[in-house]
Amino acid sequence: xxxxxQNEIIKIMNDPQPLPRKVPDYMRRKGGMWYWTGAMVxxxxxxxxxxxxxxLFYYQPTAAYASTENFLNSTPxxxxxxxxxxxxxxxxxxxxYLHLLRNMFVGAYKKPRKNQWFTGILLLLTTLGVGxxxxxxxxxxxxxxxxxxxxxxxxETPVIGAYxxxxxxxxxxxxxxxxxMLGWHIVLVAVIGIIFLGxxxxxxxxxxxxxxSESNYRAPLVDRETSAYRPWYPYNMIYMVQIALYTxxxxxxxxxxxxxxxxxxxxxxxxxxxxxxxxxxxxxxPPWFLLFVYKAMDxxxxxxxxxxxxxVVFAGAxxxxxxxxxxxxxxxxxxxTDRPVIVALGIIGIAYLVGMSIWGALTPALLIPDPxxxxxxxxxxxxxxxxxxxxxxxxxxxxxxLRDPAKVYVLLAMTAISGFGTGSLAIPSLLxxxxxxxxxxxxxxxxxxxxxxxxxxxxxTAETVRQIEPxxxxxxxxxxxxxxxxxxxxxxxxxxxxxxLNPSVVSxxxxxxxxxxxxxxxxxxxxKIYRKTEYGE
Amino acid sequence: xxxxxxxxxxxxPADASRRSFLKxxxxxxxxxxxxxxxxxxxxxxxxxxxGVSSFPTLTLVNATTGAPIKTPDMTxxxxxxxIFDYPLQNEPNFLLRLGDSSGNDVAxxxxxxxxxxxxxxxxxxxxxxxxxxxxxxxAVCQHLGCTPPSxxxxxxxxxxxNHPGHSGSSNTGFINCSxxxxxxxxxxxxxxxxxxxxxxxxxxxxxxxxxxxxxxxxSMVGPTIFGHSDDLSGGNPLSxxxxxxxxxxxx
Numbered sequence: 001x002x003x004x005x006q007n008e009i010i011k012i013m014n015d016p017q018p019l020p021r022k023v024p025d026y027m028r029r030k031g032g033m034w035y036w037t038g039a040m041v042x043x044x045x046x047x048x049x050x051x052x053x054x055x056l057f058y059y060q061p062t063a064a065y066a067s068t069e070n071f072l073n074s075t076p077x078x079x080x081x082x083x084x085x086x087x088x089x090x091x092x093x094x095x096x097y098l099h100l101l102r103n104m105f106v107g108a109y110k111k112p113r114k115n116q117w118f119t120g121i122l123l124l125l126t127t128l129g130v131g132x133x134x135x136x137x138x139x140x141x142x143x144x145x146x147x148x149x150x151x152x153x154x155x156e157t158p159v160i161g162a163y164x165x166x167x168x169x170x171x172x173x174x175x176x177x178x179x180x181m182l183g184w185h186i187v188l189v190a191v192i193g194i195i196f197l198g199x200x201x202x203x204x205x206x207x208x209x210x211x212x213s214e215s216n217y218r219a220p221l222v223d224r225e226t227s228a229y230r231p232w233y234p235y236n237m238i239y240m241v242q243i244a245l246y247t248x249x250x251x252x253x254x255x256x257x258x259x260x261x262x263x264x265x266x267x268x269x270x271x272x273x274x275x276x277x278x279x280x281x282x283x284x285x286p287p288w289f290l291l292f293v294y295k296a297m298d299x300x301x302x303x304x305x306x307x308x309x310x311x312v313v314f315a316g317a318x319x320x321x322x323x324x325x326x327x328x329x330x331x332x333x334x335x336x337t338d339r340p341v342i343v344a345l346g347i348i349g350i351a352y353l354v355g356m357s358i359w360g361a362l363t364p365a366l367l368i369p370d371p372x373x374x375x376x377x378x379x380x381x382x383x384x385x386x387x388x389x390x391x392x393x394x395x396x397x398x399x400x401x402l403r404d405p406a407k408v409y410v411l412l413a414m415t416a417i418s419g420f421g422t423g424s425l426a427i428p429s430l431l432x433x434x435x436x437x438x439x440x441x442x443x444x445x446x447x448x449x450x451x452x453x454x455x456x457x458x459x460x461t462a463e464t465v466r467q468i469e470p471x472x473x474x475x476x477x478x479x480x481x482x483x484x485x486x487x488x489x490x491x492x493x494x495x496x497x498x499x500x501l502n503p504s505v506v507s508x509x510x511x512x513x514x515x516x517x518x519x520x521x522x523x524x525x526x527x528k529i530y531r532k533t534e535y536g537e
Numbered sequence: 538x539x540x541x542x543x544x545x546x547x548x549x550p551a552d553a554s555r556r557s558f559l560k561x562x563x564x565x566x567x568x569x570x571x572x573x574x575x576x577x578x579x580x581x582x583x584x585x586x587x588g589v590s591s592f593p594t595l596t597l598v599n600a601t602t603g604a605p606i607k608t609p610d611m612t613x614x615x616x617x618x619x620i621f622d623y624p625l626q627n628e629p630n631f632l633l634r635l636g637d638s639s640g641n642d643v644a645x646x647x648x649x650x651x652x653x654x655x656x657x658x659x660x661x662x663x664x665x666x667x668x669x670x671x672x673x674x675x676a677v678c679q680h681l682g683c684t685p686p687s688x689x690x691x692x693x694x695x696x697x698x699n700h701p702g703h704s705g706s707s708n709t710g711f712i713n714c715s716x717x718x719x720x721x722x723x724x725x726x727x728x729x730x731x732x733x734x735x736x737x738x739x740x741x742x743x744x745x746x747x748x749x750x751x752x753x754x755x756s757m758v759g760p761t762i763f764g765h766s767d768d769l770s771g772g773n774p775l776s777x778x779x780x781x782x783x784x785x786x787x788x
Contacts, residue, residue, distance in 0.1 A: 141687070145716055148682035151764060162766060163583055171584035172627055172764070172771030180584075277684065279787050284687050284716050297681075297717050303733030307681055365718040366699040367731070 008112070012205055019204050020236070022229040027208065028239050028537045035208055036243055037099040038199075043247040044092035045196070049189065051085040056186075061178035064139035065275045072271065076503040080256065080513045083270035087255035089131050091247070093289050096127055104325065104346050105409065107334040108209050110219035114326045116206065119199040121322050126192050128289065133185040135287045137178065142266070144276030146286045147177070149297075149307075156308035217335040235535060238527060245524035253517025259510035265440075267291075267361055283364035292353055295360030300370045314356075318349060336409060337396040344388040347413045351380050354417045358424050384416070408458050415451040422448050480533045484526055491522045588770030592624050592756035593778060597632065597743075600782035605751040606632075608666050613640050614692035614710065617787040618685035620676050623741065623754050625772030628762050629676040629684055630741050630754075632783055633723055635664070635710065638693040642668035648726035652760055654735040659759050661726025665745040671752065673741035674727040677763045678714040680734040686786045688714035690723065703730065712738070727759075736760045739768070754781055 027035040058075060060067040071078040100120065103109065109117035136147040147169070155165040168184060170176030207223035215221045230236075255270045266273065266282050274280050286294045293315050296302055302310035329342045336343050355376065359368075391412070425441035498515035501508040531537045597606040600621075611619070613636035620629045635643050645664030652658065664670045678688045691697050693710040703711055703720055711730055712721040719734035721727045727738035739759035743752055757768050765771040775781065 145683045145687055148684070148764070149716065152681035155764065163579070165764075166584050167579070167582045171587050172625070173587060173773045174627065176584055277686075277786065279686055281686075284683070297733065300732075303735070306735075307733075363699065365715050367718050367733075 016201075017205050019201075020232050021204055021207060021223075022225055022232050023208055023236060024210060024223065024229060025537065026211065028235065028531070034102060037095060037102055038203065039240060039243050040247050041092060041095045041099050042196070042200075043244045044088055044095055044251060045192065046244075047088045047248055047251055048085065048092060049193075051081050051088065052186075052189070054081055055085060059137070059182065061182050062175050064137060064174075064178045065272070068138045068140075068272055073506065074504060077509065077512075078504075079259065079506045079509040080252070080503075080516070083255040083259055084252050084513070085134075086270055087258070088251045089134060090289070091251050091254075093127060093131060095247075096124055100124060100322075101346065101350065103209075104322075105336065105343060106209070106212065107219065107329070107339065109326045110221075110329070110332065110334065112206050112220050112222065113202070113209065116199060116202045117326055118323065119195050119202065121319065122195050123192060123199060124322075125319065126188050126195065130185060130188045130192065131287060131289060133181045133188065137181050137185060138272040139178065139276055140272035140274060141276050141278065141280045142273050142284060142286070145284045146290075147181070149286070153307050153311050156306055158308075161308075212334045215334075217333060217338075219332040219334055221334060230535075235531075235537070238531060238535075239537070242524050242527040242531065245520050245527060249517050249520035249524055252513055252520060256510045256513025256517060259506065259513070285361070285364065288357065288361070291358075291360040292356040294364075295356045295368075298360075298363070298366060299368050299373045301373065303367075318353075321345070321349075337392050340389055340392045343392065343409065344385045347388055347409070347416075348381050348384045350413055350417060351384055351420070352377070355380060355420060358421055362424060408455070411451060411455050411458055415448065415455055418444055418448040418451055477533050480529050484529050487522045487526055487529075491519055494518055494522075586766075586770045587773060589624055589774045590769065592769070593775070594753055594755050595623065595775070595777070595779060595781040597621060597752045597754060597783050598780045600784045603780075605749070605780075606783055607750045608634075608668075608671070611671065613642060613670070614690075615785075616690065616692050616695070617785050618676065618689040619783060619785050620685055621754070621781045621783045622775060623781050624757070624769055624775070626775060627772040628765070628768070630673050631676045631685075631690065631712070631723075632671070632673050633690055634666070634671050635723060636670065642670035643724065644669035645672050645724060648728070650726035650728045650737050650740075650759065652736055653729055654760075659740075661740045662742045662758065665743045665752070667745075667747070667750075671743060671745070672723055672727075673743050673754070674712075674721075674723065674738040675741070675757070675762045676738075678716065678719055678734065679736040679738060679760065679763050680714065680717055680719045680732075682763045683714050683716035687716050688712060688719075689786075700731075 023035075026032060055071065058067060058071045058078070068082070072082050073079070103117070103120070132146070132150060136143045136150070151165055151169045154168055155161045157164050168180060170180040209221055210223040212221060214223075258264055258268065258270050264270070267285050267288050273282075285291070293311060296310050296314035297307055299310070302314075305313070325342065329339055331338065333339065359376075388409075391409070422441060422444040425444060494515045498512045501512045501515075503509055503512060598604060599606060599610065611632065611634040613634050615634065619632045621632060622628055623630055635645060637643050643664075646669075647663035648661045649658050650661050662672075664672050676685050676688060678684070690710070690712050691708055693708060694706060695704075695708055697704040697708055697711065697713045697720070698715065700713060700718060700720065703713070709722075710724060712723055712727065713719070714734075717733050719732060720730040721734075721738050722730050727740060729735070729737050737759060739757050739762055741757050742755045744755055745752055762768050
């Protein structure tokens with residue numbers, strides 16, 4: 001620990017800042033959502049804690065599968081709670097990745113936010129751990145195999161493997177296994193809570209990182225409060241309510257729609273599969289957020305170096321890289337053009353993660369010979385590196401002028417991933433004509449097309465630097481009054497429709513869930529309208 | 538920037554070495570407490586091992602009817618996983634009656650099985666029964682512990698998904714695990730055919746009583762069952778001390 005770190009700790013200990021801080025207005029205006037990705041993760045976490053505590057009243061480790069099925073099929077609203085608990089976890093993980101990537105690309109890990117970065121990486125690790133245990137607790141055939149694999153990898157840890165296996169997975173009996181998994185699922189959530197408090201405190205202490213132009217793209221970048229800042233209450237609090245409502249709306253509505261859809265692929269099924277040890281013919285997928293580790297096990301090299309070391313290489317190395325970023329990127333620039341290698345590695349990392357996951361989904365348990373593995377990593381790595389460097393070079397030397405380069409990079413990366421996914425899905429879709437492949441292929445193709453449009457749009461607007469006109473397109477207040485009245489009317493109608501649905505029948509519950517999601521969405525929008533008309537935000 | 542706080546150490550260095558000494562003592566005290574607590578916590582968290590002290594000898598019986606399994610009860614090259622737990626509840630084993638591609642019994646002779654992981658070998662017990670065609674092995678994949686129906690026998694000539702080179706006409710009757718694609722040859726002592734596994738399936742030693750046409754399971758040979766420190770620990774003992782229940786998982 002350097003003396004500077006020590007001084008910082010002393011400073012924090014003796015001079016804690018009042019919570020919560022005021023923030024500048026632009027963080028609540030259009031586009032301000034990027035300053036609140038962490039808040040979205042927090043609300044997803046909150047949702048998980050609440051639904052998890054409800055499930056805790058019903059889950060029996062000695063009858064894991066039966067009690068899960070019973071909760072799902074016979075307990076009123078059990079299906080909504082369990083499926084949204086699963087998709088809430090998915091949302092939390094997806095938002096966590098978004099939060100991490102956003103902060104990586106804007107250089108938020110630089111002074112003074114190094115410790116925030118480290119606690120954030122710890123939170124990623126613990127969240128994936130909680131996800132793994134939670135997924136395994138249903139005791140279905142996929143969970144049983146995922147548990148077996150996790151156990152096998154833990155047991156292979158040099159020296160302490162047997163102890164780790166015992167501590168995390170019990171003495172081998174099913175009763176002890178599920179008791180331990182329930183225990184760790186909850187204990188790790190508590191650990192997340194504690195680390196999150198530190199993470200949140202640091203965020204308040206160091207201030208939310210403002211837009212980088214405030215310090216001419218130089219670290220350290222802290223928000224300097226002025227007398228123009230609006231107080232936290234009610235302005236920011238109501239904004240938080242809006243974010244919470246929208247996050248909950250997404251978490252509730254998506255799985256409810258998925259429940260109602262026919263032929264959802266195993267990977268995204270909101271329900272447990274058949275019980276462990278019974279007949280099952282589909283691919284034995286792990287949860288989607290661990291697909292990349294799953295695919296890594298299929299590499300020829302992994303059978304030589306053992307699953308434990310394969311996990312260390314393919315999952316541990318990226319983690320270590322993330323922890324090292326603050327040390328690798330030491331200059332004080334927050335500009336993307338000054339950090340070409342970090343940006344390129346970030347984009348390559350996304351491509352590897354998504355590529356390996358899609359690969360795992362499409363070729364489960366198919367051995368990949370080393371030359372193909374090498375080809376995958378080298379081609380994607382080199383091609384993306386060259387492309388990103390070229391793009392950064394052309395922007396830096398004003399060959400291309402971008403108003404918001406960060407946006408363009410993110411868009412380009414998303415386009416590449418989405419294009420890769422479309423291509424990968426188009427092949428089985430054209431070969432087999434199964435809706436499992438067709439629907440995602442079509443959806444992804446549409447997303448790709450839309451992203452390409454956005455790419456062009458963002459680059460074109462960039463060339464002609466437009467004057468930002470005063471907002472003239474706003475609707476009249478009376479229009480907003482009418483819209484909010486209509487929304488409340490719609491909400492009453494929705495409530496009227498969903499009330500008679502039977503909460504113990506899964507298909508009717510899906511309708512209830514969709515209705516509930518819409519109500520949350522309407523409430524969020526009402527808050528948004530209120531903020532717009534009354535606060536001008 | 539706030540200046541570094543004034544630490545007492547800096548403005549009052551009465552006896553710097555005494556202060557450092559006391560700090561070290563304080564740290565050692567806390568360290569001792571940490572070691573004591575950590576040791577207790579870890580030892581508490583490591584579960585007590587459960588298991589049995591020796592391999593029991595059990596008669597194989599049909600789990601549904603309770604009647605002993607006789608040779609005609611077993612189908613040659615049965616594609617369904619016929620399994621029984623032995624020696625513990627969470628240690629499933631395959632019961633196979635092997636045949637050729639036209640469904641005739643094949644006599645299985647003992648085989649010197651290589652263990653690629655250690656470089657060692659062991660002798661598999663070979664087939665038992667009237668045609669010496671009944672063999673048994675652990676049904677827990679040695680790669681990462683997947684169990685039936687994920688791992689099961691594919692009779693000669695059938696397709697093994699995602700396994701070109703050992704599928705269709707190249708399939709001489711293999712056990713394949715669909716988790717990560719490990720393949721074993723039950724005709725050659727359950728030896729390794731393809732990775733990622735580096736260890737053959739442990740063989741179960743069966744005995745056949747010719748007068749009553751019944752089978753008993755006696756012990757195991759080969760590598761340790763996956764996920765266990767030894768075959769006899771890491772799971773609950775079987776409920777019966779005289780018989781092992783045989784069940785079928787159709788695929």
